[in-house]
Amino acid sequence: MNAKVVLLPGDGIGPEVTDQAEKLIRSMSDQYGLGIEINTGLIGGAALDETGEPLPEDTLAMCREADAVVLGAVGGPKWDDPHAKKRPEQGLLALRRELKLFANLRPVRLHPALAEISPLKTERIKNVDLMVVRELTGGSYFGDKEEGDDFASDSCTYTREEVERVVTMAADMARARYGRLTMIDKANVMATSRLWRAVSAEVMEKKYPDVAYETMLVDAAAMHIVANPSRFNVIVTENMFGDILTDEASVLVGSMGMLPSASLGEGKAGLYEPIHGSAPDIAGRGLANPFGMLGSVGMMFEYSLGMREAARQVELAIWNAVSAGQCTLDIGGNLRTDEAADAVINQLGDIH
Ligand code: ATP
Ligand code: MG
Numbered sequence: 001m002n003a004k005v006v007l008l009p010g011d012g013i014g015p016e017v018t019d020q021a022e023k024l025i026r027s028m029s030d031q032y033g034l035g036i037e038i039n040t041g042l043i044g045g046a047a048l049d050e051t052g053e054p055l056p057e058d059t060l061a062m063c064r065e066a067d068a069v070v071l072g073a074v075g076g077p078k079w080d081d082p083h084a085k086k087r088p089e090q091g092l093l094a095l096r097r098e099l100k101l102f103a104n105l106r107p108v109r110l111h112p113a114l115a116e117i118s119p120l121k122t123e124r125i126k127n128v129d130l131m132v133v134r135e136l137t138g139g140s141y142f143g144d145k146e147e148g149d150d151f152a153s154d155s156c157t158y159t160r161e162e163v164e165r166v167v168t169m170a171a172d173m174a175r176a177r178y179g180r181l182t183m184i185d186k187a188n189v190m191a192t193s194r195l196w197r198a199v200s201a202e203v204m205e206k207k208y209p210d211v212a213y214e215t216m217l218v219d220a221a222a223m224h225i226v227a228n229p230s231r232f233n234v235i236v237t238e239n240m241f242g243d244i245l246t247d248e249a250s251v252l253v254g255s256m257g258m259l260p261s262a263s264l265g266e267g268k269a270g271l272y273e274p275i276h277g278s279a280p281d282i283a284g285r286g287l288a289n290p291f292g293m294l295g296s297v298g299m300m301f302e303y304s305l306g307m308r309e310a311a312r313q314v315e316l317a318i319w320n321a322v323s324a325g326q327c328t329l330d331i332g333g334n335l336r337t338d339e340a341a342d343a344v345i346n347q348l349g350d351i352h
Contacts, residue, residue, distance in 0.1 A: 014072025
């Protein structure tokens with residue numbers, strides 16, 4: 001196969017969890033005889049320190065050639081000056097744009113053993129297994145902005161094409177999971193939401209008559225995600241609502257460190273990263289939970305390398321490690337970052 005994977009460790013706990021991703025990729029590559037080629041690049045604060053740019057040309061060129069990019073995290077107190085012209089986060093935003101990534105996928109699945117750790121601690125969260133698909137290229141993040149002392153505005157814009165492509169991706173997922181698609185908007189207030197509603201309904205009617213479909217207002221959705229999360233299967237929503245709802249949903253599973261994500265788009269390479277940030281409070285101490293990162297590698301096998309079965313094995317191995325209590329402090333274990341990752345890799349060995 002000779003797939004090319006680029007690792008971008010970044011800052012804080014980024015390098016610590018990316019090391020574990022590399023181990024997992026090498027181990028899977030050997031096991032399946034894949035001959036995956038791994039290259040490492042600079043991004044974020046680490047790149048700023050070394051080159052003066054948060055996304056150096058070399059890194060970008062490497063990512064453009066790759067089948068998949070695996071990223072740790074960027075940013076931290078060292079680069080937190082709000083007046084600085086160049087910031088670590090710009091590196092990640094530029095990378096997403098350059099790779100034309102338009103959908104961010106966040107699966108949220110609760111391991112039963114972690115129900116007690118979840119702040120909700122109720123029966124209702126035991127069956128949580130949802131996929132949030134967040135649009136990444138439009139909305140108020142990128143519309144025209146005006147900023148003054150007495151007046152400011154952010155314009156929120158969407159085109160039919162932007163809505164169509166992400167709803168289509170989410171509907172495909174709902175179909176594959178035999179689940180329902182929930183499109184979340186604020187159609188009682190926002191014009192863009194009314195476009196989302198019209199275009200989604202059209203896509204669903206024309207191409208997915210077999211997929212159950214509903215719409216929900218974002219305020220109601222924010223309530224249902226904590227009150228009754230297992231009612232959802234696949235959620236699709238615009239950029240800002242997605243940002244907020246995915247962080248909300250991440251609380252359900254007990255630790256930020258558990259959740260993986262994939263960003264997919266028109267281009268060749270997908271981008272895979274845990275949803276957590278650089279966690280400066282625990283960096284350099286071997287405390288970081290590597291499972292969100294390892295789960296992201298699993299998603300890479302599915303979405304960029306077309307190996308669904310391999311992805312499932314990674315998921316199962318993480319699941320088994322959690323069941324056996326082979327995990328880090330944040331989810332009730334006593335293993336260090338590398339030991340927890342090794343537990344997962346050993347579980348993979350057991351499957352074969
Ligand atoms: P960012 O602005 O980069 O998104 P953030 O401020 O949202 O970062 P994180 O860096 O994700 O925050 O950390 C939030 C909290 O979760 C911190 O207390 C951190 O220690 C904890 N945390 C984050 N990731 C992990 C992990 N992999 N393992 C254990 N704890 C984690
Ligand atoms: Mg954050």
